[in-house]
Amino acid sequence: MKVVKIIIIVIIATVAFYLLNQLLEPKYMTDLVEGSMISQYYEEAKNHEVIFVGDCEVYANISPMVLYEKQGITSYVRGSSQQMIWQSYYLLKETLQYEKPKVIVFNVNAMRYDKPVSEAYNRLTIDKMKWSKEKYDMIQASMLEEETFLSYVFPILRYHDRFDKLTQEDIDYLFQRKKNTYQGFLINKEVKPLEDMPNVKKLAKYQFADIDYDYLDKIQALCEENGIKLLLMKAPSVYPHWYDEYDAQIEAYAEKNQINFINFLDKVEEIGIDYSQDTYDRGLYLNLTGATKLSNYMATYLKQNYDLTDCRQNPEINAIYQEKLAQYAKDIM
């Protein structure tokens, strides 16, 4: 009888501990919505032919809905704020556990960083990943000195100080979260024009770090092993400045490894991006109109250069996407 009582107490404590973790962790529903993006992938049907990985430059600028609407390409953006290249690599590895896309698009902006920028950004990418070896490896690769692995296992150890900041949102989204992206694309309709081009600071060093090349090699190897084409892209974000020296290194890498690379900064006119209307952050991110233009271009480019299926011909997939497109159309109005 005593043993039964003890077991019951332990079970109740475990449930309570789980609930407390759920309650205290940020829900990212109305504020800092970027934190909820990574988990939304798990709820999707895994039939994407193109997967985008990278930092904010992908989830703000590429709309998979446009890719589908224009060319019937099924795609998903596994982007997150300040996603480091090693995080992109592990996210990609994790994605391959679920599906085998034909093309992986990696946004090369992360090549400029050789160490994690902040714990908060790590959290936005890692917290909502499902537990797997990839998540474990990603945590190990990303942790700053002041972070502990245990706080990723038990979020309460990180977010316990939210006990006095809990809001109705924490109750409303205790178990269920709403979707706030379309296939990983975050809609932003605001307009904040680019007024002056930001000053370009001279850097002490332009050479990408070895760690970045190592992970780029790993991404390429992963794609090769799985028969996936790798495409490198640089989104048309005006700042932080993408230096010619950076561009030359990526060009050289792409040429050496026979990978396609598009720097959309060179194609702004061709795409028709107007920084007085197509950006919501004075040139850092494109807004909905800008992202639509870029995605249109991307759709055509992908269709022309890769052997992708027009899934609009597949009634089953098309039915799902038409439903999404209808909702998307409402949201972008």
Next chain:
Amino acid sequence: MDLVSGSMFAMMLVTAFLYYVVPPKAKPYTILAISIAFYASLGWQALLYIVFSTMTTYVAGILLEDKIKKRQMRAITLGIVIALNVLILVTIKNQIFGKDILVPMGISYYTFQVISYSVDIYRKKYTAQRNLAKYFLYTMYFPYLFIGPINRYDDIENTLYETNKKFSSRQAFYGLARILWGIFKKLVVANRIQIIMTTITQDTTTYQGAYALFAMLLYSAQLYCDFSGGIDIVIGFSRILQIHLKENFDVPYCSQNIQEFWRRWHISLSNWFRDYVYIPLGGSRAGKLRTNINVMIVFLLSGLWHGTGYVLWGFFHGVFLLLGKVVKTPWKVVNQILTFLIVSVLWSFFIWQDTWQACQMIGSIFTQFNYQALLQNIGNLGLSFANYVVLLLATIAVFVYDGHKHKMNERIKRTGTEMKLIGVISMIFVICIFGVYGIGFDASAFIYNKF
């Protein structure tokens, strides 16, 4: 490694596990091996100093016990061994040869221990430990090296070297609960107060007068929870191993005068100064004046041990101790409040760590009456309203429990396993949620670590 850290708890767990699975005779050597490994991990210099102190006093112990018969030679031997160890302590602690020299963890604690051992052998209080490994365990038993207490050899030898121990769930529960209580005091109370202390001490121009007094009162709670919390962890862990360490605190803020305060605060240090400084100086046997001088010497030395900036703190404690013998009110509560206020105000030397600034802050209490401003600005000192409520409730809990520890422990002893389990789990929950730790906050450093 810090006392409140995942790695430390893992080490405690491994130690406890190994302690109870190895053959009985290997128990002391198991802890010794872990202690040596731990100390070695802090750097070879740290190991060198503690080995030196241990070896010199080990040899001195044997010599003093039966090899040297002449009284004068015995005194000289004792004098040399004490001088050597004190010299190392003073030199290293004050970084006389530069800041590059590592101050070994627990150097004060083990130095005080080996001195007490040598003096006690000299006084023929007990016989010397002939087993070198066992003596090493006395000086290197790793938990106390973090924060004390200063253990007397005869107090702990029985349980430290006892091999015939079987795992006791009762002792383990007590030990675990004590560890959790210590963590609670440190993380929920002491670290929460630290947030306010940081705000107040960083701007000494704005935060004077009422703010200074507020800081002094809060610091009293912080230092108590920080220091006694650390001791709770050490005692609790030792209890799991069935090694009984003496208590270091006995509700010090209930004292009616400074003399009583020092019987209740950092008891192992106070007793050490009493037995190895005050009594050898003549204690109270050589007339009133001499007694008073001895008291002042003890307090000045105690201040000096904390650091040169604390001499005035020691001096005032000595003065108020002597005053307390003649000036007191007939009301117990008033005496307690006055003693608490004196102690709190004198913590200024710890808070501002600059003698002149501490004096300025004490002076500002009597010259600036900005209590209104403090009340209006109290929410801007780093804590939200909810955090103040948590702090208040947790502080009350600490003082209520610590004040009635024995009675409450008796009650807890009588409760069933289920209730004990619920208590432990609840404690873990409370610490997890309301503790101040993690990113952006250095939860690990104990204030008394540096002494």
